[in-house]
Amino acid sequence: MSGRSGAVSTSTTLRDAPRFDRGRHRFAVATASATLVLIFVGGLVTSTGSGLSVPDWPLSYGMLMPPMVGGVFYEHGHRMAASVVGFLTLVLAVWTARSESRPGVRRLAWAALAAVVAQGVLGGLTVIFLLPTPVSVAHACLAQTFFCIVIALAYSTSREWLAAPSGAADVRGLRGAALAAAVIVYLQLLIGAVMRHIGAGLAIPDFPLAFGRLLPPVSSVPVLVHFAHRVGGLVVLVAVARLFLRARRAGDPRFARLASALLGLVLFQIALGAATVLTTKAVTPTTLHVATGAAILGGCWLAALRSFRLLRPRPSTAVVAAPVARPVTQS
Known part of the structure; x- marks a missing residue:
């Protein structure tokens, strides 16, 4: 009876499983x-x-x-x-x-x-x-x-x-790295949107320095927002580079190829940001800067979805000590 119910359960599961x-x-x-x-x-x-x-x-x-x-x-x-x-x-x-x-x-x-x-x-x-x-x-x-x-x-x-997911453990921390990169990129795009819509795209008119300095004088909100966007770009670079290194160490081409493309896009995005300033917001680099930012977000989000679907959480490194049996003494 139990074997028959198991077969029915299996057939029901197969019938209800989503098809491609x-x-x-x-x-x-x-x-x-x-x-x-x-x-x-x-x-x-x-x-x-x-x-x-x-x-x-x-x-x-x-x-x-x-x-x-x-x-x-x-x-x-x-x-x-x-x-x-x-x-x-x-x-x-x-x-x-x-x-x-x-x-x-x-x-x-x-x-x-x-x-x-x-x-x-x-x-x-x-x-x-x-x-x-x-x-x-x-x-x-x-x-x-x-x-x-x-x-x-x-x-x-x-x-x-x-x-069916392979069930491989996320020993390289890809899940956390991908999700962190996606969140950081989204926040960077938020800062970029504020910068564009308050007209702060040229609040700092030089690049790579800011008014000839590493740290500009924060004389206005547009300067602050613009500089925050530049700093955010470096944070995005670090986050995506971290994802890239972990993907390479994991050795899974599905993650390695995507992370490599993302790192290339981030470097291209930084070049577009520089071109936007140096050309005083020429239409082509400025617009490509917007679209490339969205592409980076989409790629990081896809990497996060893929890692959470295909990988199990990283196993805990904590070692639970087994109880030690005491010898039984006879009185």
């Missing part, structure tokens, strides 16, 4: 890729100073399709790109709700849809209230959060996630 859906996984990856493009387009709006080129919302000069000239090209183009991402997210959420057996993944899909709707509302508020800094910063940060949600959706539908 190639189409939905590719669609989720496409949505994440489109989101990165949208972040680049949003960066173009700020870099070109086109945030109020279209003064009304949700229409553009009372039209669905205004003449695409001047700053309208960037601002309305951003709205069009956002509409595409919103539509992709809606399709992904409905598709996931109808075909996904895991409640957590279904909730994640609805969270993505809620985030993209909130992002659209924040975008409208930035126009209606003439680019208030808190709303603009929230708009920028929610974009990064939404990007991470869609990456999680894409990874949770991948073959790697659905396959």
Whole structure:
């Protein structure tokens, strides 16, 4: 009887196990890729100073399709790109709700849809209230959060996630290193968003020094925010280098390749930051700086998701002493 119940339990587990859906996984990856493009387009709006080129919302000069000239090209183009991402997210959420057996993944899909709707509302508020800094910063940060949600959706539908984890122990501390890197990069992007939206991108006009010094005179909030962003860049470099070294020592190519790419992106990002200052915020390096920051966040977040999925927590190094049996003496 017990053998039969065990067989029934096994067959039920196999039937309820999620199956790899190639189409939905590719669609989720496409949505994440489109989101990165949208972040680049949003960066173009700020870099070109086109945030109020279209003064009304949700229409553009009372039209669905205004003449695409001047700053309208960037601002309305951003709205069009956002509409595409919103539509992709809606399709992904409905598709996931109808075909996904895991409640957590279904909730994640609805969270993505809620985030993209909130992002659209924040975008409208930035126009209606003439680019208030808190709303603009929230708009920028929610974009990064939404990007991470869609990456999680894409990874949770991948073959790697659905396959049984190897159960290898995280002896190199990859889980902690990846999660720390993701959090640090997100905070750095938050500081960067504040810097962009208070107009502090050139508050320190030279590089690599700051007013010819290692430590600039903190004479204003823009200088403080700008310098904090530079320091944050070094902290990001250290965090990603730490992840890179631990991934190499672990010897798993799935982590080593991703960490190598991330380290290269961080070095490229530092060069873009320098170019942004030295070219007095030329559009191309400034916008690439925004998009590359998002790519670094996405890569660190993927590394964290992968490490928590594939690796068990690091075993404790504490040694529990076994009780010593005392010899029995006969009286």
